[in-house]
Amino acid sequence: MLAAVLYHEIGHHCQYFTHGVTKKTEQNFAAKYKKRMLKKTFFWWGLIMLPFAPLIYLLKGVTQKRSGKDS
16 A cells, blocks of 8 residues: 555656646546556566465455445
């Protein structure tokens, strides 16, 4: 989560110094920058965790049921 916030804020600085982005589209630009940088940064992490995705999904469902979020 920290990386997502950091890349979003860096996106704002990038738009001001290198691109002519208007105030109207600045949030969209920063969100796209964040998404692009997270994909670059955590590409290998996603490949490593891919085989564990069904297990993570299952455990997430079990913990939500226990905490009462599923009702």
